[in-house]
Amino acid sequence: METAEQLRDRLQAQFPAAEIAVVPNPGPAAQHSLLLGAAHARAVALFLRDDPALALDYCSNVTGVDWLQAGYLEAVYHLFSMARPQGGPVVIRLRTGNRTDQVTLPSLTPVWRSCEFQEREAFDLFGIRFADHPDLRRILMWDEFVDHPMRKDYVEPDDYEWEPTAHHEVLAKARPPAPAPPSGPPEGTPP
Amino acid sequence: MSASAFPPPVPPGPQVRAVTDEFHGDLLEISMGPHHPSTHGVFRMQATLDGETVVKLKPVFGYLHRNHEKLGENTSYLGSMPYTDRLDYFCAMTNNWAYALSAEKLAGQAVPERAEYLRVILAELTRLLNHTCLAGFLLQDTGASGTPLMYAFREREKILDLFESLSGSRMMCNFQRFGGCRTDAPADWLARAGQLVDGYGAFLDEFEALITGNEILLARTQGVGRLSAALAVSAGVTGPMLRATGVAYDLRKVDGYGIYPRFDFRVPLGDHGDTYDRYMIRVLEMRESIKILHAALREIPAGPVMDPKAKLRGFRPKPGEAYGRIEGPKGEIGFYLISDGGANPYRYRVRPPSLVNLTILEDLCLGHTLADTVVILGSIDIVLGEVDR
């Protein structure tokens, strides 16, 4: 298995225009990752998948990370090879421009089908938009939900129990000294 | 496995789409779930039927969503351990292990020998438990009136009793810790486990006599929900489902985590990738698990079960990240942890095998009947606690 630096050099030679950097991991796990520029990410990913020496045909884990202080979101992909099953993960990361309006990243679902639901999840919970994703809808939260709950600055609703249903009346009856129902829907729920 | 023997990756997307025309009349949209007897929890399949043939099927998730990952980021490393029990509530022990393994990777924590053996024993018992139950559920889905399921649960009960006397709880074990196991096994525990393992082969024989050769089961499962190896690899399908397609990828062999390289066991592979293969691979895996258990129970050394350097409270790994994974009964269960040096993980991510294995649900079901949908879903082996997190 190549080290992250070797891989970076090889990829850089293959894709001179692409921005590729090694993100070192200072921890004992030493799973270093490659930071790919969004513009060439899909091409690089395809190369990683089809390169016979690597054959990273299996994308195990896709997730978002919210770096609140640094001000960007990250999509992290953990790649393994089933054709050449040895060695640790090759980790690639894609970064958005910021956390508000430049949150689009290229979807890698066309490269690895396993990204389909996991990218949907990253979209749902982190608000990363994946361009060219075949079916980019909310997956865990309901469709009308507006916020992205895994972001670090997400404000939880103050009352999870409150639902605009008849259930609420039942609940109020069950508790004789009923507290006044919330005047409006809690944060995060649509009116 | 050589690279040449491996099928080339395929472009993603469902492979079969039945086309309907005016002649066949209206399509029937049917919402299977979230309240349906065989969706294995609160899961919904938005299916479109042509007669009884499925032409479109979209899984709908999230009814059991509780944002497990956010909970994990708001509690200490240790505090997430009991929550992992509730991911795949059949396999608390392997979830615990996967999480402990990731945290140990993150912190560079060693694990004593006896704890490694205990972990292997518990993981393999969990595999027996999960596969037995899955076989029972799958047969229940094919319409057997509870009998295989009750036999499966009869055996599961014995394993749960073992878990209870070891960890105090039958399903929510919360047993692994960073750097070992919470407690040592009670005095006669290993002997009892040995008894159970000795009797398990006979149970499997009887179970197979009941159902494996049954012509109705063969007709219901063979050729149903065929999954190609290429699609399985591309879709990240893992566990028995992947091996049923013929891809030899078992993390116990590939990663050799824990002390698995010390054990002699084989990885069964299917050639058809259909529901019957998925069922049989699990049965054969159980027989291999029994071998591992025999060896592990024989060789388990004395000693501490907790690394003396490990701290229960105040587990604060240095900044960094780690992705740890093990071969859970349902597939690759992984935890991705990012530490910023604090008491809580900065990012806590679960890689749920159930969710990823569901990616190909529509591909498997297209062109099959409604009755097959239920069986295919049963053979994927999902637990909604893990899918929805």
Next chain:
Amino acid sequence: MSLSWAAGDSVLERAPLIVRDALTRALPEPWRWLANSLLAILVIIGLAGGLFAGLTLVERKLLGRVQNRPGPNRAGPGGIFQPIADGIKMLTKEDIVPRAADRVLHFAAPVVLLAFSILPFAVIPYGRRLVPVELDAGVLYFFAAGAATELAVFMAGWAGHNKYSLLAAMRSLAQLISYELPLLLSFVPVILFAGTLSTTGIVAAQAGWKWGWIPHWHVFSPAGFAGFVIFMIAALAESNRSPFDLPEAESELIAGHLTEYSGFKYALFFMAEYFGMIALSAMAVTLFLGGWQAPLPFLAVIPSYVWFAAKLGGLLLGFLWIRATFPRLRLDQLMRFAWKFLVPLALLNLGTAAFWAATFEWPGALQLVRWALAVGLVVGPFVLLGRRLGAGYAPRTYRYA
């Protein structure tokens, strides 16, 4: 009830008729006939209802035992009052009619179903003198009345305006109509042997013992045995029992055509299903198992209705045993099984039956040839058709990495 008793019958044998006559003796002649008929109807409904109640308990107990658990045992000693508790539960449950349902059909379906499933009981000979209605074409009447239940099942499936119910209704129509054919073809050999469509005549034709110990039941001839097996399989399908319980496949269609039913209407459906099962079993006893005839001459001292009940019970237990063991077939497989396996077998069986009837007079050693030929005619097609049916399905061997 038919006739009075013959002189040779024992008191026990005559007991039901003695009781009946004692009850109605006081009435004048034209009224006595009516009272006798009403009494017979009451007794049949009572017995069938009691059998239904008992059978639900036995079924649950047997399923429980098979599944290593004791089954219901809380209501009364050993759970014997469980059916009563179930009945009370069903009666006190809310009767829910969905807003979108067709209210008339929704109400009518269980009533129609139950009515038609009771009718067939009229022609079963329960004992030597116990035939409620003596019809010359009793067998035809039986199956005509039984076939009408299909209509009711479809009504139930349609009435709820539920997609699952509708699917179940379509399934049940396809299934019931497909299995009518093998069901009817399977007992034609019996008609051929007995030469009558009257149920009493068929039972009478099975009287006597060969060499004093092999009863002349139709099931003990090759064609009769094949017919019996086909009849029982088709009866499983006709009464929606596992492994052919597709219309109410709970793992696929929630409860199929019963999805939108609750309370006592639901119980009526259940009752009708069990009535159908009991009636078909009773008919199988009549056609193939010698009806009320005792299996051995010296056992004939036991009253005939006891023998009938014993045989009926045995067949019903078989139904339950099968339910406890088998998974369910898929609809297309069910159809294939009917049309490509049961129907050809039943048709071929007609030929076997004709051969068997034509060679009845063959002397001594030729009887062995006759047996060999007839058995071959039954087993050969079974093996060949079975091989075609099971083509492509086989246990597999697996490789290891």
Next chain:
Amino acid sequence: MLGSGLLQGLAVTAKNFVGSFHDPARLTTTEYPEVRTKLPENYRNFPFLVSENAEDPMGTLRCVACQICEKECPPQCILIEKSKDKKPDAAGKLQLYPAVFDIDISVCMSCQICVEVCPFDAIKMDQVFEIATGERFNALLLDRHGLAKPNSYYHQIHPAEAAEVDARLAAERQAAEEKARAAAAAKTAAAAAKAVAAAAPAAPPVPPPSAAPPGPPNPGGSA
């Protein structure tokens, strides 16, 4: 031949049916309210507070309101308020005690982390599981009176563990006692030496060591 698998299955179910009448391994139901299985010693469900003495549970709680369990509890179901005053504990040392100790067992997930992190062996897992109630708001919120159970009860449900805990506590107390005694002795010795060295009659007497006389040693529980 077609049907052989079916017949094999029927044989298995028949075997189980017959077996259920004579083989205990084939009739595994335990009819619960009448028959009870013995709970394994490790069984846990909800926490309770250990008190040394059954007669005075509130006075002899081992808990010193350190609030570690409150912090570590993953679902945050524990609420502790420290007392304003101090009481002597079993070893006689003055300690804080919990003025309020509430556990909402409708939230508690029985994970046992509070037990593991408690440095005073003051909170342990109970085995009472028949706690169903019709009142879902207040009846499931246990305060310290509801939570306190004597050490003898702890011995009853977890004998091995309790014996080990008691031995450890006794050793700790003895060590603390000896230490206190040694410290006191050293102090008096030092004071005496000082007094001798200074030989000042006007020097105020050294106050007695703050450690109160050791409380009743009661390692085996009150019963």
